[in-house]
Structure formats: structure tokens, C-alpha cells
Amino acid sequence: xxxxxxxxxxxxxxxxxxxxxxxxxxxxxxxxxxxxxxxxxxxxxxxxxxxxxxxxxxxxxxxxxxxxxxxxxxxxxxxxxxxxxxxxxxxxxxxxxxxxxxxxxxxxxxxxxxxxxxxxxxxxxxxxxxxxxxxxxxxxxxxxxxxxxxxxxxxxxxxxxxxxxxxxxxxxxxxxxxxxxxxxxxxxxxxxxxxxxxxxxxxxxxxxxxxxxxxx
Numbered sequence: 001x002x003x004x005x006x007x008x009x010x011x012x013x014x015x016x017x018x019x020x021x022x023x024x025x026x027x028x029x030x031x032x033x034x035x036x037x038x039x040x041x042x043x044x045x046x047x048x049x050x051x052x053x054x055x056x057x058x059x060x061x062x063x064x065x066x067x068x069x070x071x072x073x074x075x076x077x078x079x080x081x082x083x084x085x086x087x088x089x090x091x092x093x094x095x096x097x098x099x100x101x102x103x104x105x106x107x108x109x110x111x112x113x114x115x116x117x118x119x120x121x122x123x124x125x126x127x128x129x130x131x132x133x134x135x136x137x138x139x140x141x142x143x144x145x146x147x148x149x150x151x152x153x154x155x156x157x158x159x160x161x162x163x164x165x166x167x168x169x170x171x172x173x174x175x176x177x178x179x180x181x182x183x184x185x186x187x188x189x190x191x192x193x194x195x196x197x198x199x200x201x202x203x204x205x206x207x208x209x210x211x212x213x214x215x216x
Contacts (some may be wrong), residue, residue, distance in 0.1 A: 004054040005030070008062055009047050009081040016074045017046035023068050024050040027061060047081075054085060124181060124207060159191040166195040169215040178210035185209040
């Protein structure tokens with residue numbers, strides 16, 4: 001029979017949440033979640049939750065988590081909440097409620113597979129389920145990275161640099177421009193062609209495009 005689970009939660013300053021979540025993730029492979037709590041004064045708090053099997057080792061594991069946090073350079077003391085027991089059916093749904101569609105900038109939307117999202121015109125929806133290797137856009141670290149990507153994939157910066165690329169390339173030399181969204185590829189191709197760079201190929205991987213161009 002599948003085990004029941006314990007939800008252990010610790011309240012920390014929002015600035016410390018990522019560090020605490022990393023430590024909990026190492027000892028709680030079933031996953032962690034960060035629930036931020038804005039405060040009027042601006043000193044936001046976050047509740048970092050980890051999910052552990054409710055078995056004979058859970059007490060020792062919880063003690064090790066508390067001990068590990070004592071050695072972290074936190075900006076304010078961590079406050080542990082009382083553990084909450086989850087039955088197996090509850091556990092299967094409980095962690096999902098922390099992951100909802102997140103809009104990043106004007107066009108990018110990151111959503112888990114189980115969440116419905118009414119797509120707006122011009123939206124670029126990235127569907128990815130939470131995992132240890134990639135954030136879901138809810139934490140500031142991931143959101144800021146995605147905002148930078150969204151600014152880059154418009155292609156405007158690269159298009160403006162097309163004359164410089166053309167001057168720098170030797171005749172017959174090739175330019176590989178990668179990491180652009182589908183909508184930007186056509187405009188970039190026109191910009192390259194207008195500056196003497198013949199587009200040889202446009203390759204695709206999902207929504208993303210790479211352009212290979214050669215100097216005439």
C-alpha cells in the first residue's frame with residue numbers, strides 16, 4: 001500500500017525561501033513548494049513546504065531538517081509549523097494547488113499540464129510540470145530569467161545588429177542565430193536578407209527557431 005505523507009512547513013523571510021527550499025529538497029525528494037505571503041510593510045514572508053513519507057524514519061528526518069536550517073545564514077529566524085498528515089489521495093492533489101498558470105511579462109505564460117488556461121491572442125504558453133530541474137515561473141529567480149528571455153526573443157536587438165554581423169562575416173561565412181520564437185523568425189530572416197545574409201535554413205523545435213544564414 002502506498003505510504004501516507006507528512007507536510008512539514010517552515011516560515012522564513014521571502015529572501016531566504018530559495019535557499020531553504022534547496023536544503024529541504026535535498027532531504028525531501030518527493031518535492032517542495034514555496035508559498036509567498038506579501039506583507040504591507042514590504043518585508044514579505046514565505047512558507048516553504050516539504051513532503052516526507054509518514055514512516056518510522058520521518059521523525060529523524062524532521063530533526064535533520066531543523067538542524068540543517070540552523071546553519072544557514074538566514075536574514076531572520078525560521079519558524080516551523082506543526083506537521084500535517086496527508087492521506088495518499090490528499091497528497092496526490094495537495095501539492096498541485098501551489099502551481100497555477102503564471103504570466104511572465106506581456107506574452108509568456110508558464111502552466112502545469114493539469115491547469116486550464118484561456119489563451120489570449122499573442123500568448124506564448126509553455127506547459128511544463130514542476131520538477132527539481134526547472135522552476136515554474138512562480139519564484140522571482142525564474143520569473144526574472146523568463147522576462148530577460150522574453151525581451152531577447154523578440155529579435156529586435158539581433159535585427160538591429162544585422163548590418164554589423166554582415167560586415168564582420170567573411171564572404172561565404174555563416175551566422176547561426178538561435179533562441180527566437182516562431183513569430184520573430186520571419187522578420188529576422190527579412191532583416192538578414194536585406195543586409196546581404198542569405199538565409200539557408202530555419203530549424204524548429206516546438207515554438208523555438210534557429211536561423212542559419214551565409215554572407216553572399
